[in-house]
Amino acid sequence: MTTPRRKVIIDCDTGVDDALALVLCLKNLEVVGITTVGGNVGLASTQRNTRYVTEVTGYTHVPVFAGYDRPMLEPLRDASYVHGAGGLGPIEVPEPKKPLESRHGVDYMIETYMAHDDITLITLGPLTNVAHALLREPRLAGRIPEILCMGGSATFGNATPAAEFNIYTDPEAAKIVFESGIPIRMVGLNLTREQRVTPALMAAAEAIDNDVARMVARLCGHVLARSGGTGSFCDACAVMWLVEPAVITKSLKLHVTVETRGEFTRGMTVCDTRPYAGAAPGVDIDRQWQSEPSLPGKAPNVEVAMDLDQEKFNEVLLDTLRRYSET
Secondary structure (H helix, E strand, O other), X not given: OOOOXXXXXXXXXXXXXXXXXXXXXXXXXXXXXXXXXXXXOOHHHHHHHXXXXXXXXXXXXXXXXXXXXXXXXXXXXXXXXXXXXXXXXXXXXXXXXXXXOOOEHHHHHHHHHHHOOOOEEEEOOOOHHHHHXXXXXXXXXXXXXXXXXXXXXXXXXXXXXXXXXXXXXXXXHHHHHHOOOOOEEEEOHHHHOOOOOOHHHHHHHHOOOOHXXXXXXXHHHHHHHHHOOOOOOHHHHXXXXXXXXXXXXXXXXXXXEEOOOOXXXXXXXXXXXXXXXXXXXXXXXXXXXXXXXXXXXXXOOEEEEEEEOHHHHHHXXXXXXXXXXXX
């Protein structure tokens, strides 16, 4: 008997790594709908890029909605310096034939979750849309069974020394979501740094004869050219936790809160790792579970990914790309 594929809604700001995450999700999960938000680039580009990816992959039946184009309290500070002016690196995205849905993404999110409580929410960008949905319909906190969030970090940041980009872009939204009571699995910068885009991975994608693999190879080339071999597909790391859980080899249950007022720490995901303090000076965070916290603190509210199997990541990615050649 075939196992039913997990139902998901994806909320994303489609740039280079979101595109690869969508490639993985569309083939391996049941994507009910996709909402878009301003983040890596502006909303006009993120919704267009998302529709483009559904066309390249052949999943044009999946509806795409536009959400909010800016954070709750501040102007958008995008990451076009990372993803390129259009968001997909060297790929010049034409206006897709697939239309954008007329409903607002937050309306879609509220209506869908009020009717269904078995759809995981994947968030790959700033949490603006999700926070607005929770404020407008507080009952959603009891309807969304789980959020898989690419954002934050258990260690240091990239937008600032303390804060990762997705959370830093809209800390108020992130705070609302993290304090909602919805079960959250967080894949932060600390985890995604364990995945590396390599020339070998690009060559393997180039060797696969279909349009999806060719697109992914170009995205690999963009990351390699920009990072010099230290770049990662952050959002793809996150969705792997659902696509193939074995890719995430360690996780810890921690209390996580979002800093919104600190002069130097705004947007930081403050992870209480004290119960997992390493015994050796060279180990900051011990990966072993502990039954009782060794220090007082609030109860864990987030499961935080800590380690990734790079070889397994590549295996699942390349297998997925080959399956796009199937008729």
